[in-house]
Structure formats: C-alpha cells, structure tokens
Amino acid sequence: MNDKDKPRKSRRSSGAITLRDVAKLAGVAPITASRAVNSPDQVSPDVLKKVQDAVQRTGYVPNRVAGGLASSRSRLIAAVVPSIVVSVFVETIETLNNTLFEAGYQLMLGQTGYSPEREEALLEAIIGRRPDGIFLTGIMQSSKGRSRLLASGIPVVETWDLTPTPIDMLIGFSHSDIGREVADFLIAKGRRRFALVRAGDERAMRRAAAFQTRVAQQGFTGVFVDNVGASRSLKSGREALSRILSQVPDVDAIFCSSDLLAMGVLTEAMARGIQVPKRLSIVGFGDVPYVADMMPALTTVHINGSGIGRQAAGFLVDRAEGRPVVEPIVDVGFAIIERDSA
Amino acid sequence: MNDKDKPRKSRRSSGAITLRDVAKLAGVAPITASRAVNSPDQVSPDVLKKVQDAVQRTGYVPNRVAGGLASSRSRLIAAVVPSIVVSVFVETIETLNNTLFEAGYQLMLGQTGYSPEREEALLEAIIGRRPDGIFLTGIMQSSKGRSRLLASGIPVVETWDLTPTPIDMLIGFSHSDIGREVADFLIAKGRRRFALVRAGDERAMRRAAAFQTRVAQQGFTGVFVDNVGASRSLKSGREALSRILSQVPDVDAIFCSSDLLAMGVLTEAMARGIQVPKRLSIVGFGDVPYVADMMPALTTVHINGSGIGRQAAGFLVDRAEGRPVVEPIVDVGFAIIERDSA
DNA sequence: TTGAAAGCGCTAACAA
DNA sequence: TTGTTAGCGCTTTCAA
Numbered sequence: 122m123n124d125k126d127k128p129r130k131s132r133r134s135s136g137a138i139t140l141r142d143v144a145k146l147a148g149v150a151p152i153t154a155s156r157a158v159n160s161p162d163q164v165s166p167d168v169l170k171k172v173q174d175a176v177q178r179t180g181y182v183p184n185r186v187a188g189g190l191a192s193s194r195s196r197l198i199a200a201v202v203p204s205i206v207v208s209v210f211v212e213t214i215e216t217l218n219n220t221l222f223e224a225g226y227q228l229m230l231g232q233t234g235y236s237p238e239r240e241e242a243l244l245e246a247i248i249g250r251r252p253d254g255i256f257l258t259g260i261m262q263s264s265k266g267r268s269r270l271l272a273s274g275i276p277v278v279e280t281w282d283l284t285p286t287p288i289d290m291l292i293g294f295s296h297s298d299i300g301r302e303v304a305d306f307l308i309a310k311g312r313r314r315f316a317l318v319r320a321g322d323e324r325a326m327r328r329a330a331a332f333q334t335r336v337a338q339q340g341f342t343g344v345f346v347d348n349v350g351a352s353r354s355l356k357s358g359r360e361a362l363s364r365i366l367s368q369v370p371d372v373d374a375i376f377c378s379s380d381l382l383a384m385g386v387l388t389e390a391m392a393r394g395i396q397v398p399k400r401l402s403i404v405g406f407g408d409v410p411y412v413a414d415m416m417p418a419l420t421t422v423h424i425n426g427s428g429i430g431r432q433a434a435g436f437l438v439d440r441a442e443g444r445p446v447v448e449p450i451v452d453v454g455f456a457i458i459e460r461d462s463a
Numbered sequence: 464m465n466d467k468d469k470p471r472k473s474r475r476s477s478g479a480i481t482l483r484d485v486a487k488l489a490g491v492a493p494i495t496a497s498r499a500v501n502s503p504d505q506v507s508p509d510v511l512k513k514v515q516d517a518v519q520r521t522g523y524v525p526n527r528v529a530g531g532l533a534s535s536r537s538r539l540i541a542a543v544v545p546s547i548v549v550s551v552f553v554e555t556i557e558t559l560n561n562t563l564f565e566a567g568y569q570l571m572l573g574q575t576g577y578s579p580e581r582e583e584a585l586l587e588a589i590i591g592r593r594p595d596g597i598f599l600t601g602i603m604q605s606s607k608g609r610s611r612l613l614a615s616g617i618p619v620v621e622t623w624d625l626t627p628t629p630i631d632m633l634i635g636f637s638h639s640d641i642g643r644e645v646a647d648f649l650i651a652k653g654r655r656r657f658a659l660v661r662a663g664d665e666r667a668m669r670r671a672a673a674f675q676t677r678v679a680q681q682g683f684t685g686v687f688v689d690n691v692g693a694s695r696s697l698k699s700g701r702e703a704l705s706r707i708l709s710q711v712p713d714v715d716a717i718f719c720s721s722d723l724l725a726m727g728v729l730t731e732a733m734a735r736g737i738q739v740p741k742r743l744s745i746v747g748f749g750d751v752p753y754v755a756d757m758m759p760a761l762t763t764v765h766i767n768g769s770g771i772g773r774q775a776a777g778f779l780v781d782r783a784e785g786r787p788v789v790e791p792i793v794d795v796g797f798a799i800i801e802r803d804s805a
Numbered sequence: 806t807t808g809a810a811a812g813c814g815c816t817a818a819c820a821a
Numbered sequence: 822t823t824g825t826t827a828g829c830g831c832t833t834t835c836a837a
Contacts (some may be wrong), residue, residue: 230560273479
C-alpha cells in the first residue's frame with residue numbers, strides 16, 4: 122500500500138464521506154463507484170453490490186454541488202416571485218416545486234417584493250448559482266435584466282402574462298382581455314356605475330386600463346379608480362369601499378385586482394348593509410381556493426395557477442435535459458367564474 | 464506569450480466567462496481577481512479598478528457553485544415545509560427568505576406534503592446540496608431523519624414546536640399549552656358543549672388532545688372531534704360543522720386547527736342562521752392576516768410566524784458564519800386573540 | 806465493463 | 822498586497 126492510498130485527510134477537506142471513500146471501501150476506482158451510484162446498469166452486478174454495501178455502511182450522500190460543477194448541470198431551478206404571501210402565486214409555486222421534485226430537481230425561491238432593485242440583485246444571485254432553468258413571474262421588464270438572462274444562456278420561462286417578445290419560453294394570459302371581458306360581463310349584468318380597486322403593480326394596472334377603456338367605449342361614465350398601492354390586504358379592500366362610496370355613492374359594480382381585496386370590499390359592503398349583488402356587484406381576481414365556498418361566493422377571474430406551475434416545470438426540465446420544447450409559448454387563458462357576488 | 468496563456472477553451476468548459484478570463488483581462492492572477500470581487504479592501508485601489516473594469520466589460524458573474532465547492536460554504540439554506548398553500552407557514556417562509564437574502568443567502572424550498580416518504584427523499588436531496596443550514600417546520604420525528612441530519616453536520620433549526628431533545632436549534636411554542644389555554648378560555652366564557660375540527664397532522668392532534676384533556680378535567684361532557692384529515696379547506700370547515708351539528712346539536716364552542724377551517728365553520732354557521740358568538744363560539748389557529756378584518760372578526764391563536772422566520776434566519780446565518788448562537792432554544796409562545804367569534 | 810487522467814471554476818494555504 | 826500551488830468532490834474524456 123503506497124502513500125497515496127492512505128486515508129490522509131487534507132486540511133481543507135470538509136470531513137464528509139466522499140465518493141473516494143466509498144470507492145476505496147468497495148475496492149474500485151472512484152469513477153466506477155460514481156457509475157454504480159448514478160447509472161447502476163452500466164456496472165456489473167458484483168461491483169454494484171460492493172458499492173451499494175459501501176454506501177450503506179458509510180452513509181454516503183453524493184455531493185451534488187461537486188457533481189454539478191463537474192457536469193455543469195445543477196439540477197436546480199430558480200423561481201422569482203413578487204411575494205408568496207400574495208396568495209395568487211402560491212399554488213403555482215407549490216405545483217412547480219412538487220413537479221420539479223418528482224423530476225429530481227430542487228427549487229430555489231426568490232422574492233422581489235415588487236421592487237426592481239431587489240429583482241436585479243436577485244437575478245445576479247440566481248445566475249451565480251448556475252441553475253438549469255429560471256421561472257419568472259411576469260415578464261422581465263428591465264432591459265438590463267433581459268440581457269443578463271439572455272447572456273447567461275439559462276433556459277427561462279416567463280409566466281402570468283403575454284408578450285410578443287419573450288426572452289425564451291412563455292406561459293401566460295392576457296391581462297387586457299381580462300379587463301375588457303370583466304367590463305363586458307358587468308355591463309351585460311346591467312351595471313352602469315363602475316369602480317376599480319387595484320394594487321400598484323403593472324399587471325393590475327393593465328387589467329384596470331383595459332376595463333376603463335371598455336367602459337368608456339360602451340358609453341358609460343368614467344370609472345372611479347381606487348389605488349391601494351402595495352397594501353393588498355382585506356383591510357385595504359374595506360377601506361377602499363369606504364372611499365369609493367364617499368366619491369361615487371351610486372356605484373353598482375367594482376372590479377378588484379385580487380380576491381383578497383374583493384373580500385375586503387364584500388366585507389365592508391356587508392358591514393354597511395349594502396346588498397351584494399343586488400345593489401353592488403363585486404368581481405375578484407385569482408380564484409383563490411376558498412372564495413368559492415364563502416358566503417356569498419365570490420365571482421372572480423379564474424387562473425389555472427397550478428397548471429402554469431406544472432407546465433413551466435415540464436418546459437424547464439425538458440430544456441435542462443436537452444429535449445426541445447416544441448410549443449414554448451402558450452396562452453393558458455382565464456375564465457370568469459360567475460358565483461353570487463356579481 | 465506561451466501556450467498556457469492562450470485562450471484555449473477546453474471541450475469541457477461551459478463557455479461562460481470565468482474568473483480566469485477576468486484576471487487575464489485585468490492582468491492579475493485569478494486569486495487577486497477573486498479578492499477584488501469578494502473582499503475589495505484586501506486589494507490595492509489600482510488592482511481593484513482594473514478588475515472591476517474587466518468584470519464590467521465581460522459581464523462576469525461569479526460561479527457560486529464552484530466557489531461553494533472550494534470553500535465548503537454554499538450560502539444556501541434549505542427550508543422544509545409541509546406545504547406553502549397552508550397559509551399559516553407562508554409568512555414564516557417569506558420572512559425567512561427575505562432575511563436570508565439580505566444576508567447574502569439563497570433559500571431552497573422543499574415541501575413534504577405531510578408525507579414521511581417525501582420528507583425522507585427531500586432530506587436526501589437537501590443534504591446532497593450541502594446547504595449551510597436547514598430550516599425545519601416542526602420537529603423531525605423520524606429517527607432515521609434525525610441521525611442523517613446529525614451525521615451531516617449541517618446546522619439545523621427546528622420550529623413551530625417544542626421538544627426536550629432538539630437536533631440542534633429550536634424556535635417554537637407548546638401545542639399542548641395552546642389546547643389547554645383555549646379550553647380554559649372557552650370555559651371561562653361559559654361554554655359547556657365542545658367540539659374540535661382538526662386536520663390529521665401531529666401538531667393539530669396534540670392541540671386537540673390537550674384541549675380534550677382539559678375539558679374532561681374541568682368536568683364537562685366529552686368533546687366531539689371531527690377529523691378533516693388532509694383537506695384543510697374552507698369547505699371542509701363548512702362540512703365539519705354540518706356533521707357536528709347532526710351529532711351534537713347543542714354544541715356551543717368549536718376550536719379549529721386552522722383559521723381556514725374556522726372560517727368554514729363560521730361561514731356554515733352564518734348560512735344556517737346560527738348566531739356567532741351568541742349561540743356558538745369559534746376559535747381558529749394561526750391568525751392569518753385577513754381574519755382580523757373579517758366580519759365577524761375571528762378569535763384565534765396568534766403565532767408570530769414572521770418572527771420565527773426572522774429569528775431562524777439569524778440563527779442559521781450566525782452558525783454558517785461561525786458565530787455561536789448563545790440561546791439556541793427559544794419558546795416564542797402564542798397569544799389567544801379575542802375578537803368577535805368567541 | 807473498468808479505469809487513469811484531466812479538468813469543472815473557484816478559494817484555502819502558504820510563500821514572497 | 823500579490824501570487825503559486827493544490828485542492829474542493831465529482832464527472833468527462835479517452836483508453837484499455
């Protein structure tokens with residue numbers, strides 16, 4: 122036994138069991154142990170058994186970061202979300218995460234808090250990790266961000282929106298169409314005096330703008346817009362209705378930029394004895410699970426968040442494993458779900 | 464210029480800009496470039512500028528996985544959560560993630576879906592990534608899991624519960640105390656006929672058991688328990704109340720294992736014209752943001768989820784950076800928030 | 806089927 | 822302050 126076979130631990134070693142240790146114990150070369158662990162059918166049954174025994178005995182857990190560096194495949198996917206407390210994104214992330222996990226990938230989660238500066242820092246941190254794919258909530262607006270992403274060569278899927286110029290793949294729906302169709306829906310219900318309660322993000326503004334345009338096109342009075350900014354709580358919804366009522370006492374339809382805001386408006390309406398939907402129609406956005414079973418049940422815009430997550434995971438994994446994605450741009454649409462509140 | 468200075472790209476290279484490229488452009492050694500990037504004050508202003516220019520010109524983004532391998536510090540923290548659609552955990556994860564990000568760490572998210580098999584697979588995947596720390600929701604029950612974690616040497620913080628034998632660090636509260644105190648609270652309100660609506664997870668069962676014990680101790684009739692299993696929706700809450708009413712028509716107090724279930728019970732009560740809290744008291748668990756502003760506002764058990772996330776992030780970062788955590792076991796307690804529903 | 810050699814891109818350790 | 826050397830733990834490449 123010569124010197125280099127001695128179990129001399131360099132001062133730098135992390136001390137954990139490595140493939141080397143396993144290989145030595147099994148009496149094979151490291152690369153053979155690697156094959157036994159990663160592609161068992163490339164190895165003789167005899168070797169396989171010896172290696173598996175060694176793994177068992179040592180409690181060896183492969184170091185995926187070393188593997189990732191060597192193979193330039195991290196099996197890591199990054200997701201960028203504005204916030205997970207904004208419940209409309211939660212189902213998407215949950216399904217994305219679960220689908221990825223089943224395919225052997227881990228999810229790295231980053232939140233921008235709707236802040237461009239944070240988004241930029243996040244992007245840098247993400248690219249530095251060399252994930253095999255990046256999931257983006259929304260379209261990357263900043264051109265700096267777009268070019269970084271492009272330069273990184275990492276597969277990207279933008280979601281929750283549509284654009285003629287995606288960075289790479291795209292799974293979304295049209296926010297303008299939603300605004301327009303909700304306006305039509307409410308007009309068809311005989312409503313005449315409209316208001317919007319919306320958060321300050323770009324997509325909510327786009328839905329709102331399309332709604333206003335449509336209402337104007339159809340010849341109705343201007344739409345009162347209440348902007349709650351960053352406070353997307355039920356409470357802001359309640360306060361918003363108070364403000365609206367003081368400005369537009371005869372309001373008879375309100376479209377909110379989220380279900381939670383809609384719940385707030387609904388709650389305040391009930392507190393004031395305003396009958397919903399008789400005197401006031403309320404429409405939400407997102408179709409978060411519980412709004413279907415509330416009383417009254419909320420009329421809202423349904424987005425298949427879970428479907429977006431699943432599909433995005435599929436796209437990203439396909440690309441990570443070298444399979445082309447044949448239709449990388451998909452419009453998943455939306456549906457106005459008519460319940461009791463409108 | 465000799466051979467090894469030529470920009471010969473090996474067949475294996477990922478093709479991206481590396482520190483080598485930057486160093487060459489700046490006319491310094493790679494390690495000097497590394498220092499300029501990572502600890503700018505260890506380097507002369509002149510070198511710093513040259514390197515920064517080179518970084519700018521090339522669009523270099525450091526490869527953190529290579530860095531992590533070399534330094535055995537991944538700057539990655541893993542979090543294990545039952546599910547993020549279970550809203551009570553969302554705030555914790557959000558705060559954990561944000562706090563970590565500010566300290567320069569990324570979060571890897573894993574969901575067990577309350578399944579032990581998945582938890583085991585997840586643990587393996589996580590340890591393989593060699594994160595600098597692991598955040599666990601709840602106590603690691605499986606002894607196999609515990610020993611794996613212990614063997615990995617990775618700092619661990621268990622949360623949302625208390626145990627005399629934590630793996631490492633612990634930030635939690637007593638579920639038995641909650642069950643007991645809610646029982647006392649309801650008894651003090653003059654309630655006499657109790658029911659529980661609970662999900663099938665271990666912590667909910669512990670709260671329920673303590674509640675039952677206390678009620679029995681105080682000499683009241685047995686508590687009717689409705690187990691909704693894995694369906695934690697508002698709808699299950701509604702259905703639970705229907706079942707309870709058919710078994711215990713004179714029920715006057717219900718403690719639910721989550722706010723969402725409580726909202727369901729509340730909704731069903733309103734649908735049936737049962738006056739809350741006059742005829743029926745309802746108590747939730749979690750104090751999810753919006754329940755304070757509902758009508759009636761929900762009486763519930765407040766947990767400082769955000770605080771747990773922040774504190775856990777602090778512990779994990781301290782340990783990752785070699786700072787000892789002086790009081791690594793903390794009971795954050797809870798508070799019964801009395802609102803309108805009880 | 807198995808193995809030796811040579812990296813992946815970075816940083817620790819030591820030296821100048 | 823800067824550089825040289827030698828890895829981190831794995832996998833690709835090429836050869837046997």
